[in-house]
Amino acid sequence: MPNGFGYVTKGVGGLYTVRLLPHDAADIPKPYEPQPLDGQTVSARARNFRRGDGLLVGDFAEVTYDASSYTVRGGVATPAPDGAGIAIVRVLPRRSALIRPPMANLDLLFVTVAAAAPAPDLETVDKLLCIAVHNKIAPVVVVNKCDLDPAAAERIAAIYRAAGFPVFCTVGATGEGVPALADYVAEAVPRRLAAFAGASGVGKSTLLGRLFPSLEFATGDISRRISRGKNTTRHVELCPLSNAPDSGYLADTPGFTMLDFDRFDFFGLDDLPAAFPEFSPYIGSCRYSDCTHTKEDDCAVRAAVCAGKIPPSRHETYCSLYAVLKKKPRWK
Template sequence: MELKVNGKIIKGVGGLYSIRLNAGDADKLRCELPLEGDILLCKGRGVFRHEKLTLLAGDNVTVRVDTELMLAGDRDARASHAKRDTEEADAGVLIDEVLPRKNELIRPPMANLDLLFVVFAAAKPQPILQTIDKLITIAEYKKLSPVIIITKADLAPDAAEEYAALYRKCGFDVFIEGEGMDGSALENFIRQNADKVSAFAGASGVGKSTLMNRLFPSLGLTTGEISAKTARGKHTTRHIELYPLDRQFGEGASGYIADTPGFSMLDFVQYDFYTKDDLPYVFREFEPYIGRCRYTKCTHTKEEGCALLEAVKNGEIPKERHESYLAFYEVLKNKHDWDRK
């Protein structure tokens, strides 16, 4: 018998995807098969490759299950969770269809996000505001609400407060975190958004995995692999993985939270997501000033009578943010041939 069931890609490594089935569909499958848990391991149809369709963590998919083939498959492999997490797909299971995406990101590569936590450290590594602003503006452009998290405040409490003030002034929600600090405000925020799909994004080493482990110990316990120890003894996240929030908050929580491997500055600057015409609109604190400049074609870089430059001078817009704007403008102004991602 052939069955079609729906679920979400929660992890993809080397062309092998972990699909978490929707609750009703997992039940449907369990009527036919001795399925343990609600995760299927499978590949995508070959046609996806031909169409150059990259399956992403967060994708909602339809999976085709041949129950006879699956039953005939290696049951021992299915019984052992450890083995299941290795390279073998379940027999008779294939991703058949990818449902339309609400949005997609290339860095980190994910689909259907509601919220993006932009994470940076108050120190170690020293934040590069341009990188942070780039991530924020991409999130704004894709219409996923960016929320700022400043980590390692224990190492540089004053710097953490200054960065927080800067981004709060622009109208963002900001959370300050650090070793030995009370993370309950952020935990509450995530609990209130437990029906959403969110991700922790930011450069590697800023403390994303550490924070996730601290806030959501039950996610770590059930998966045991939020931070895998490498030979060097460092915690690294090698791939994106979505963690179901019901593990932490109980059945009503239908959302997911993702840890991502982060990115290097180099990965990041290669991608152009929006044009220079979009640029003023992806800085939310610029909004009240747009349309008030002397020249209708004002670029807000150096013109006389620019309302935005005036606001920077008066301290209404943080000058660091306008510096990011200028830097992005410089890159974007010479580009004509957009490969929008």
């Protein structure tokens, strides 16, 4: 049976979209013979997955199909639009897998926050950054809507610069600051998977639209103009940056507030200190070897906070996550 390999770019109601690589793409496991649908984007259903083995957008998958699943005209094969006869039969090992946003193989996460409207929620920013760091996904901070409160934008940017993250300040609405972000994306995203995440309304879709005018991202803006209800991002969808087989992918994600460490197993208590990279120079220099870095005397992390080397808001998030994770049953 013909087969093919590619990234799952979308999955809605059990129907997945897979962008099959051309037969000569480096990422296809060898040996591999050219197949009719190589290089095409197909709809497919998942088959033979054990229950609970959910597929994620970003998974690198193998599909198989039979001759009834495509039509040939003028030597070009066109896949069935409803995915009939095309099945995802295997997922290749993941580089990473996230619950929020629900994606596999992410390499970069652009954590987006607005200077105002919605009011900046730094705990959510910190949680997303922790999840990225823990999963070895390169974190980037984007402070958008800088026009609405330039002073707040500068305060937020200073916190994350001090913590050692790359930070970009933008105005999605006018494009201010977007070229520097575009340069970073052009440098970092090819051959990789990246996503924009952050609370609803911070301007993720607007920024993506600025970065890639040819791609379509649903923004809050458009909905009002065409006035047919809310037109916001509902699903994670990977957008290829070009038609090249080694093109990178960028995903818009729905805004979410469900970064509940109590409910979800993002990581355990033992993993918490390492999820704050700016703590690392101090860990090991505390008075007590089992220091929790929350309230002990002679804690080198707390001393660094007092000395202005670690932003206080970062340590506050650490302490609140510590309290939540401590109450959970031990991470297996």
